[in-house]
Amino acid sequence: MDPETSQRIEVVVERLQHLPGALLPMLHAIQDDLGYVPPEAVAQLAKALNLSRAEVHGVVTFYHHFRTEPPARHVLQICRAEACQSMGAERVATQVRERLGVDFHESTADGAVTLEPVYCLGQCACAPAAMLDGEVHGRLTAERLEALLATLKVSP
Template sequence: MTTTNQEQIITIINELKHQDGALLPVLHKIQDTLGYVPPEAIPLIASELNLSRADVHGVISFYHYFRDTPAGKHTIHVCRAESCQAMNSTALEQHIKQTLNLDYHQTSTDQRYSLEPVYCLGNCACSPAIMINQEVYGRVTPERFDEILQEL
């Protein structure tokens, strides 16, 4: 963890630690600021919030939103909800994994892409759906995914 990251994390903790149930707001703010929650920050967070390291790690590992490594420039979320599965998202998922040479929760070596599962994008009428960064795409076929990727 860099000195700058450590200073940012301490500032975030000090800003939020007086809230009831401060752990989640602290973790969200760290992730929003740094793009991930550095594993080296766990002892600091635990100490400052008077929690065990296991408590902090348990929350980070329970919620899929939190990352323990930096995300790529483009984060691709693939919907895995029932509606998308019914519209053959499994084939799309395999195509995306093969095209990017990634599995879920991984980032490409060039730091360009991260791949994450999501369990509903609220776009069921246009299944299968993906989200890249904050933009949702519907009725995505493997061919359409390739086109979207080229546009990035």
């Protein structure tokens, strides 16, 4: 790990170490800052919290939210839960996969977008729904979805 990344993780550790149950807040802070949790962070966090590396690794990998690889410039999450399914989430998923040429948990080759599934964004009366870089989008007709995808500037 490069010294700068290590330094940024150290800042997070120092800021949050006093919290009871600090591991999740630290992982969030690292991912908010770096976009992912570098595998090398595990040893650093384990040392700071007096845990084994296995325990920290176990926590990182238990939660769907944490990534261990850098995401693309944009993160697009498509809701795949029941309420969205009732309004055509499958159609949305197919359209997105075809348009981007990637499957869920993958990134486009040009590093423009990472595609992730999500199970409920709480927009169930405005289904189907998606989240792009933390902003929610509902009632995704094929046209609205296409307009959204066009903003990602994926290389053909």
